[in-house]
Amino acid sequence: MTFKVDIKIQAHSIQFDDIINNYPFKLSFIEIDHMKTVVIGLLGSVMDHKGKGSKRWDTWRPTVGMFMQDDLIIDRMELIHDRRDTRLANNIGADIETVSPHTEVKLNEINFTDAWDFEHVYSTLLDFAEHYPFKPDEERYLLHITTGSHVAQICWFLLCEANYIPAQLLQTSPSRGEKSASGSYQIIDLDLSKYDIISSRFKSIHLEGTEFLKSGIATRNKAFNAMIQQIEKVAIRSSAPLLITGPTGAGKSQLAKRVYELKQKRSLVKGEFVSVNCATLRGDGAMSALFGHTRGAFTGAQQARKGLLAKANGGLLFLDEIGELGLDEQAMLLHAIEEKRFYPVGSDTPQESDFQLIAGTNHDLHQQVHKGEFREDLLARINLWSYQLPGLKDRREDIEPNLDYELHQIEVQQGHKISFNKSARQSFLNFALSPESTWRGNFRDLNAAVQRMTTLADGGRIKEDIVDEEIQRLRQHWRSQDQSPTTASIDLSDYLPERTVAEIDLLDQWQLIKIIEVCTHSRSLSEAGRLLFNRSRLKKSSTNDSHRLRQMLAKYQLNFDDIDDR
Secondary structure, three states, X not given: OEEOOOOOOOOOOOOHHHXXXXXXXXXXXXXXXXXXXXXXXXXXXXXXXXXXXXXHHHOOOHHHHHHHOOOOOOOEEEEEEEHHHHHHHHHHHHHHHXXXXXXXXXXXXXXXXXXXXXXXXXHHHHHHHHHOOOOOOOEEEEEEOOOOOHHHHHHHHHHHHOOOOOOEEEEEEOOOOOOOOOOXXXXXXXXXXXXXXHHHHHHHHHHHHHHHHOOOOOOOOHHHHHHHXXXXXXXXXXXXXXXXXXXXXXXXHHHHHHHHHHHHHOOOOOOOEEEEEHHHOOOHHHHHHHHOEOOOOOOOOOOOEOOHXXXXXXXXXXXXXXXXXXXXXXXHHHHHHHHOEEOOEOOOOOEEOOOEEEEEEOOOHHHHHHHOXXXXXXXXXXXXXXXXXXXXXXXXXXXXXXXXXXXXXXXXXXXXXXXXXXXXXXHHHXXXXXXXXXXXXXXXXXXXXXXXXXXXXXXXXXXXXXXXXXXXXXXXXXXXXXXXXXXXXXXXXXXXXXXXXXOOOHHHHHHHHHHHHHHHOOOOHHHHHHHHOOOHHHHOOOOOHHHHHHHHHHOOOOOHHHHHOO
């Protein structure tokens, strides 16, 4: 009986004739798939020079030892040596041929003028790598990093990591506890994704950084979480300016502080965190506050003053409401960012300061540029990394975890447990998540609400009456600060023919104006319906707010999409 068998063998590990003679079946086809293994390494002028005469075979020598491994078959050795070590290189080559006669040894002479000069060593080894005829489809490369100076070893690693040398790292070492000329070896693959422990640890560190930026709050908004993950990467890898935009109270200042603390944990900054609201900097004092001044620089300058930029040297400077800065201050700030130096008021001597800038604003800086209120070149410089923090009303799924966070913070401050009873918590969340809650002050409103409720809670227990009182307080607060267009600002003739408007009763006109106002500030027909029917819908077992609103609009030949597009 004849069997067709495919056999893959590695050359030198077994004699081919032995397979032919000893295999119990007749072989009709044999496939030999062998990729040559090539080792590239530096001659160790100290470690490879150990032992004299026959005694050298009793001593571990890293370059020779790798050829004495039973399970490491090397087809070619590219041995790199300095011209001053040519004799040693020839001797090592001869010893390699003694223990591994099938291995081809090629000597490559280079000239290290200074083996401890990083720039020189890296350039020399890079020149070798760029001119070497790598054939990764035909040959497997191992880069021996045990020999050579520490500088050379670092350079080998960098060249391999950057894929100038398409190889795995080969590390050899003497055997422990026994004298052996062969020693041991380890092959290291720089693809870290292949190492489960390293990969899981990197993931853990990444999650730790992300959670740190979120203050440990288990936020649920996918877009917000994705943004925070990117900010974490940028914070660790870059010192370029960041621009954080968003409404007042969205958490710009807190995020900037957390970015600084994250960089500080990773030893990426040594200086201070300096924060200032630019809206508080007015007139001549703005220039002095930011850049400092010399004694006598202006009337009242009796002592020299160190500015905020100098104070932030080596650290992080957070300029909140950067759009409030004057054009002169903007020009000097741009110069300080680009040149790492600036002139204090009244001084002809520049002062150096290397800081990272995080800028915050709740305004549209592009619109301010168009109006001539903000420098276009400064915006271009600080807009490399720009992030828009959403308001709390756009992150309603994050209200509950932030409520728990605020409660925990107050517990820490007061030193005792504070909690809602079940119905009170649900009542507050129902209100907080409803379209009625505008959260104009964002997290400041939420923090203030929790502060008030916990203060009024007897025995650290927030009950229904306290929640009801707080809900009314928030309603009144938002109503008094309502900055949305008033009913008088809506002209029905923008939506209906004038003849139709003239035929509508005044009472119905007021009602229609309010409906249009709510629709223009709602993201969907359903949201507008929930807000308009916020009382009657609670009395129904099954609600269809969008259908009711659609019918009311249809009475006047209107639909939600027409209103929303205007």
